[in-house]
Amino acid sequence: TPADAWWRSAVFYQVYPRSFQDSDGDGVGDIPGILSRLDHLQELGVDAVWLSPVYDSPQDDNGYDIRDYRAIATEYGTLDDLDQLIAELHRRGMRLIMDLVVNHTSDEHAWFRAALADPDSPYRDYYLLREGTPDAPPNNWTSFFSGPAWRWFPQEQLWAMHLFSSRQLDLNWEHAPLRAEIVDMVRWWLERGVDGFRLDVINYISKPPALPDGDATIGALMEFTGVEHYFAGPRLHEHLRQLRAEAFDPYGAVSIGETPGVGMQLGRLLTGASRGELDLVFTFDHLDMPGRVRFDDYRYDLAYLRDHVERYERGYGSTCWPAVFFENHDNPRMISKIDPRPEHRIALGRLLAVLTLTLRGTPFLYQGQELGLVNHAFASIDQLRDVESLNRYALLREAGQSDAAALANVLAGSRDHARVPIPWDAGGGFTTAQPWLEGDAQQEVWHAAAQAADPASVLSAYRALIALRRAHPEWVTAPIEFGPRRRGVWTYRRAAADVTVEVSINLTDRTQRLAGEDAGWQTVLSSPEHRWGRLTPYEAVVRIRRAQPANASAI
Numbered sequence: 257t258p259a260d261a262w263w264r265s266a267v268f269y270q271v272y273p274r275s276f277q278d279s280d281g282d283g284v285g286d287i288p289g290i291l292s293r294l295d296h297l298q299e300l301g302v303d304a305v306w307l308s309p310v311y312d313s314p315q316d317d318n319g320y321d322i323r324d325y326r327a328i329a330t331e332y333g334t335l336d337d338l339d340q341l342i343a344e345l346h347r348r349g350m351r352l353i354m355d356l357v358v359n360h361t362s363d364e365h366a367w368f369r370a371a372l373a374d375p376d377s378p379y380r381d382y383y384l385l386r387e388g389t390p391d392a393p394p395n396n397w398t399s400f401f402s403g404p405a406w407r408w409f410p411q412e413q414l415w416a417m418h419l420f421s422s423r424q425l426d427l428n429w430e431h432a433p434l435r436a437e438i439v440d441m442v443r444w445w446l447e448r449g450v451d452g453f454r455l456d457v458i459n460y461i462s463k464p465p466a467l468p469d470g471d472a473t474i475g476a477l478m479e480f481t482g483v484e485h486y487f488a489g490p491r492l493h494e495h496l497r498q499l500r501a502e503a504f505d506p507y508g509a510v511s512i513g514e515t516p517g518v519g520m521q522l523g524r525l526l527t528g529a530s531r532g533e534l535d536l537v538f539t540f541d542h543l544d545m546p547g548r549v550r551f552d553d554y555r556y557d558l559a560y561l562r563d564h565v566e567r568y569e570r571g572y573g574s575t576c577w578p579a580v581f582f583e584n585h586d587n588p589r590m591i592s593k594i595d596p597r598p599e600h601r602i603a604l605g606r607l608l609a610v611l612t613l614t615l616r617g618t619p620f621l622y623q624g625q626e627l628g629l630v631n632h633a634f635a636s637i638d639q640l641r642d643v644e645s646l647n648r649y650a651l652l653r654e655a656g657q658s659d660a661a662a663l664a665n666v667l668a669g670s671r672d673h674a675r676v677p678i679p680w681d682a683g684g685g686f687t688t689a690q691p692w693l694e695g696d697a698q699q700e701v702w703h704a705a706a707q708a709a710d711p712a713s714v715l716s717a718y719r720a721l722i723a724l725r726r727a728h729p730e731w732v733t734a735p736i737e738f739g740p741r742r743r744g745v746w747t748y749r750r751a752a753a754d755v756t757v758e759v760s761i762n763l764t765d766r767t768q769r770l771a772g773e774d775a776g777w778q779t780v781l782s783s784p785e786h787r788w789g790r791l792t793p794y795e796a797v798v799r800i801r802r803a804q805p806a807n808a809s810a811i
């Protein structure tokens with residue numbers, strides 16, 4: 257992991273293909289649609305695109321259930337379209353990473369069909385299958401999408417493990433031929449020119465072969481029984497090293513692990529420069545406050561985020577490089593979590609832009625974040641599409657909750673909030689048909705076209721900050737120095753030899769005083785009503801000072 261690796265200073269942008277741009281009028285986004293929107297990404301200034309799954313899939317979990325790793329879903333386009341996307345991104349100086357979903361496959365994958373069809377099939381060992389009786393699953397593990405982590409196949413008298421939906425069956429990573437298939441497949445994509453992968457729930461791949469019962473009190477907070485056995489399973493590090501040595505390293509490909517629940521210390525083991533495992537990991541501890549889970553309805557306190565980041569910076573170590581992100585396709589919009597009042601929307605959009613692009617680490621923007629999108633006011637369960645939301649709603653109803661109570665619980669955390677199609681212009685612009693997931697009327701005034709023309713928009717803030725990174729690349733990899741702690745205000749600096757960037761953030765909805773000298777500093781970003789000496793609610797001010805030695809104590 258060289259200190260000057262391209263991905264350390266790159267800005268990544270996640271495209272969720274289903275909701276980005278429809279080109280053929282079927283209400284579903286597709287690859288030609290993405291190709292038609294590359295100007296948006298280039299004007300924003302991003303360096304790399306992370307594309308959520310576009311592989312052939314029955315779409316039980318929007319493509320995270322893969323039927324064929326080497327084919328593209330027909331509703332998203334063809335392999336030619338994907339080759340064109342790689343070529344066109346490269347032509348524009350951008351890179352492409354794809355989503356590698358290898359903890360599980362679809363129940364329609366040829367391996368799984370073969371495994372079920374024949375007791376002597378070599379593919380039986382590719383999955384976690386157990387013989388038994390319909391009344392007793394092999395252990396007490398639960399699925400992340402409600403209910404037991406086991407599906408019963410009556411004809412074959414077999415149980416199959418699924419940590420996610422009942423149509424996503426877990427692969428058996430203890431079986432060497434399965435690992436060899438994965439290596440082959442990754443190399444096949446890297447040969448096509450892909451620059452790396454985001455590895456879906458990659459820390460879950462290794463399970464103890466005896467599959468022992470979980471301790472129900474450990475997973476209790478979110479009802480995830482069994483998690484202690486697989487969130488860092490017995491051979492996790494070994495499997496990652498094999499994958500890296502045999503597939504990623506020969507191509508110099510970047511590997512970014514999606515690793516829920518690993519925390520700081522395991523994150524260091526997974527990404528330490530000498531470990532040969534992963535380049536970056538997504539940890540999720542900062543997305544919800546301690547003791548809270550995604551489906552709780554509460555206000556996220558930005559003071560917690562400051563504590564979290566400062567603690568990570570003290571403990572993560574200088575050879576480990578963080579991934580900085582606040583949104584993805586699995587979480588509600590961050591602005592809504594912090595403060596849903598419309599009058600704070602632009603300020604919070606700008607604040608998240610500043611944090612994402614100035615904290616130490618590699619930034620990942622999620623589509624629509626650059627427009628300051630917020631949660632959608634879904635009115636009924638019929639409007640939701642996500643398997644996690646629908647399963648959860650059904651379970652709460654079975655448990656006796658009213659429709660209103662179950663809906664409220666699901667809406668607090670539903671992944672569909674972030675999957676609403678992108679509002680490109682006053683007419684919507686995503687599709688000419690009925691979109692697969694309903695769009696948002698209130699976003700008519702928030703569309704990309706209007707924001708592109710408005711220097712005070714959230715989009716303009718993202719553009720300005722990415723431009724600042726490009727203009728002065730040195731500060732982007734510099735250490736971070738925190739100012740003295742003050743209630744409600746967060747200040748930090750990124751000091752390089754010839755430029756220092758200083759960030760001041762109001763963590764509250766009240767005006768705050770701000771001390772410090774003005775001379776020699778140039779303001780790059782603030783609210784339009786900015787006056788030095790005070791911060792308006794949720795205001796984030798970015799200033800730079802050129803050609804002066806770093807002076808950490810003067811903040």
Ligand code: TEU
Nearest residue numbers: 317320357400420456457516585586644
């Ligand atoms: O997500 C894994 C994941 O851990 C969350 O989506 C999970 O539901 C949550 O952490 C529980 O609190 C990845 C993908 O990003 C997601 O879209 C897929 O549904 C999932 O894996 C299965 O492939």
